[in-house]
Amino acid sequence: MAQQEEVFKKIVSHAKEYGFVFQSSEIYDGLSAVYDYGQNGVELKNNIKRYWWDAMTLLHENIVGIDSAIFMHPTIWKASGHVDAFNDPLIDNRDSKKRYRADVLIEEEIARLDDKIEKEVAKARKRFGESFDEDLFRQTNPRVAEIAATRDALHERFAQAMNDNNLDELRQIIIDREIVCPISGTRNWTEVRQFNLMFKTEMGSTADGAMTVYLRPETAQGIFVNYLNVQKTGRMRLPFGIAQIGKAFRNEIVARQFIFRMREFEQMEMQFFVRPGEELKWFAQWKEWRLKWHKALGLGDQKYRYHDHEKLAHYANAATDIEFEMPFGFKEVEGIHSRTNFDLSQHEKFSGKNIKYFDPELNESYVPYVIETSIGVDRMFLSVLCSSYEEQALEGGDKRVVLHLPAPLAPVKCAVLPLVKKDGLPEKAREIVNDLKFDFATRYDEKDSIGKRYRRQDAIGTPFCITVDHQSLEDNTVTLRHRDSMEQTRVAIADLHRLIHDNVSLTSLLRRLG
Ligand code: ATP
Numbered sequence: 001m002a003q004q005e006e007v008f009k010k011i012v013s014h015a016k017e018y019g020f021v022f023q024s025s026e027i028y029d030g031l032s033a034v035y036d037y038g039q040n041g042v043e044l045k046n047n048i049k050r051y052w053w054d055a056m057t058l059l060h061e062n063i064v065g066i067d068s069a070i071f072m073h074p075t076i077w078k079a080s081g082h083v084d085a086f087n088d089p090l091i092d093n094r095d096s097k098k099r100y101r102a103d104v105l106i107e108e109e110i111a112r113l114d115d116k117i118e119k120e121v122a123k124a125r126k127r128f129g130e131s132f133d134e135d136l137f138r139q140t141n142p143r144v145a146e147i148a149a150t151r152d153a154l155h156e157r158f159a160q161a162m163n164d165n166n167l168d169e170l171r172q173i174i175i176d177r178e179i180v181c182p183i184s185g186t187r188n189w190t191e192v193r194q195f196n197l198m199f200k201t202e203m204g205s206t207a208d209g210a211m212t213v214y215l216r217p218e219t220a221q222g223i224f225v226n227y228l229n230v231q232k233t234g235r236m237r238l239p240f241g242i243a244q245i246g247k248a249f250r251n252e253i254v255a256r257q258f259i260f261r262m263r264e265f266e267q268m269e270m271q272f273f274v275r276p277g278e279e280l281k282w283f284a285q286w287k288e289w290r291l292k293w294h295k296a297l298g299l300g301d302q303k304y305r306y307h308d309h310e311k312l313a314h315y316a317n318a319a320t321d322i323e324f325e326m327p328f329g330f331k332e333v334e335g336i337h338s339r340t341n342f343d344l345s346q347h348e349k350f351s352g353k354n355i356k357y358f359d360p361e362l363n364e365s366y367v368p369y370v371i372e373t374s375i376g377v378d379r380m381f382l383s384v385l386c387s388s389y390e391e392q393a394l395e396g397g398d399k400r401v402v403l404h405l406p407a408p409l410a411p412v413k414c415a416v417l418p419l420v421k422k423d424g425l426p427e428k429a430r431e432i433v434n435d436l437k438f439d440f441a442t443r444y445d446e447k448d449s450i451g452k453r454y455r456r457q458d459a460i461g462t463p464f465c466i467t468v469d470h471q472s473l474e475d476n477t478v479t480l481r482h483r484d485s486m487e488q489t490r491v492a493i494a495d496l497h498r499l500i501h502d503n504v505s506l507t508s509l510l511r512r513l514g
Pocket of ligand 1: 250252259260261262263265266267332333334335374375376377378379380
């Protein structure tokens with residue numbers, strides 16, 4: 001784990017050094033858990049968004065997009081339950097004065113017990129070698145059974161406390177498990193309190209009696225309150241979906257792990273409206289489709305897992321997370337929720353408007369049920385970045401840092417490099433740039449040795465470098481260098497467009513989704 005933490009630190013500084021992610025307001029010493037995306041970061045982020053948007057709206061003829069405002073009528077948040085129930089349980093350590101989420105402290109304790117079990121299994125695997133029967137060992141080893149029993153009991157107690165919103169019990173679990181503050185090492189804990197995560201601000205001048213409004217903590221509500229507008233104007237029939245990408249804001253108690261948990265972040269959410277009673281079928285379908293979308297990127301199938309929820313949010317009747325293996329463990333990147341008809345019914349109740357759907361096939365009106373897929377752009381960005389980063393030792397003792405970004409997501413698709421800065425090579429290189437730039441993010445670079453220029457492109461994950469040399473002037477060929485293999489092939493300038501396109505187009509990725 002320590003080694004993984006080292007790698008993560010390197011990734012964070014790499015992200016800064018190469019213009020992917022900067023701390024917000026850095027020259028004023030930063031603003032905690034707020035980040036800015038730099039020149040390469042914004043391109044990568046846009047490509048992720050484009051991949052999601054196209055997968056939703058091009059591949060499904062019954063999904064359309066919207067872009068709703070961040071500010072919404074404050075009653076919406078009353079109706080959705082966010083004013084009363086969008087809370088995190090927080091606890092302070094009196095010695096370090098550090099604040100924690102009580103649920104996260106307990107979840108980490110459960111993860112430690114899981115780790116212990118895995119260590120026992122790993123030890124036994126080493127001891128028994130070839131003949132090791134892992135399933136049998138897990139079932140019969142007394143030490144493993146003991147840890148598993150403790151873990152399960154803790155988990156059950158925790159789930160119960162969360163379901164009951166029992167703050168005293170959460171504190172008691174922390175005390176009973178002797179969980180210490182990682183900073184002070186003490187168990188000097190305060191009571192557990194509820195903390196609402198929504199940011200508030202005021203709209204209108206105070207003289208007129210300003211209205212308290214919230215920065216939206218999720219984009220979903222903008223979809224719910226527009227669902228009938230879209231259904232009617234788009235002549236949509238159930239089942240249909242509405243997709244949206246936009247900023248969301250949460251006053252997170254503990255800001256950690258770089259862009260994993262931010263106070264201002266971006267979500268890609270899709271609400272899929274279905275007939276009541278069909279929601280679990282669609283939930284299973286979206287679980288499968290969404291994992292396929294992730295896996296098509298080729299970051300490694302073993303890096304994903306589902307995590308089904310036991311504690312369901314107040315609105316859900318089934319929920320799962322897609323978790324990704326970050327350097328700091330498996331973490332939620334996307335949530336898939338069967339939200340029942342909770343939100344729409346609430347809006348019907350609070351607004352006093354009829355927002356039922358008339359089903360022409362059944363000849364009846366009802367409030368649709370909803371399946372939600374909700375993914376954080378920034379967490380997706382982090383998973384792509386972390387799994388792409390590699391420090392490679394090269395032959396001859398050389399080293400390079402390379403980002404093996406999926407080519408369709410790479411900020412720059414190709415760099416055109418004249419071997420030397422004279423003899424007409426720069427002019428020839430510019431001609432190539434001027435041809436390719438209409439279809440691909442193309443860079444021109446003539447500064448420093450060719451080796452250094454390759455390294456610079458590797459570090460930002462550029463899939464192709466095109467090198468123009470003296471032979472290019474004679475026969476209109478160039479070398480095409482592939483980022484991952486570093487293999488160089490001689491190709492005709494006339495073929496460049498096709499060769500690059502085949503590799504970097506989003507279409508190739510979308511086709512994998514069928
Ligand atoms: P967590 O348990 O990590 O706080 P959540 O379950 O509250 O997350 P959801 O409300 O399901 O998250 O939000 C959907 C998605 O939005 C998450 O899967 C995640 O990718 C993203 N997300 C949520 N909170 C943040 C945050 N503070 N910073 C970045 N992304 C976030």
